[in-house]
Amino acid sequence: MRQEQQPHRSDKQDLRIHACLYFIKPGTTLVQLIEIVIPRKLMYSVKPLDVEMMKRLGTRVNLIPVIAKADTMTQEDLHNFKYIVRFSAV
Numbered sequence: 001m002r003q004e005q006q007p008h009r010s011d012k013q014d015l016r017i018h019a020c021l022y023f024i025k026p027g028t029t030l031v032q033l034i035e036i037v038i039p040r041k042l043m044y045s046v047k048p049l050d051v052e053m054m055k056r057l058g059t060r061v062n063l064i065p066v067i068a069k070a071d072t073m074t075q076e077d078l079h080n081f082k083y084i085v086r087f088s089a090v
Contacts, residue, residue, distance in 0.1 A: 019062045024050055026067060026081055044073070044081045051088050 026044040057063050065085055070078055 017061050019064055020057055021064050021066055022050075022054060022057065023066050023068045024085060026069070026073070044077060044084070046081075046084055046088050 024046065027047050054063060054065065067073075067078070067081060067085070073081065
């Protein structure tokens with residue numbers, strides 16, 4: 001009985017985009033850290049263009065940022081870069 005009351009929707013296609021995989025290439029910058037034995041440390045940054053695109057796409061579709069070449073980063077650098085991406089795209 002319930003199936004007979006449901007509208008017939010098999011002829012319609014869902015053309016909406018459900019998610020967007022956005023690949024981010026980590027940019028590297030040399031930053032001098034004060035009061036540390038090692039004078040320079042390699043740090044990763046997010047490009048301003050990536051931040052702007054994630055903000056604009058995030059209003060239209062579910063955005064899934066993917067860090068390109070994440071397997072070449074150390075665990076500490078990966079954790080720090082995820083933090084930077086998470087809070088720069090807000």
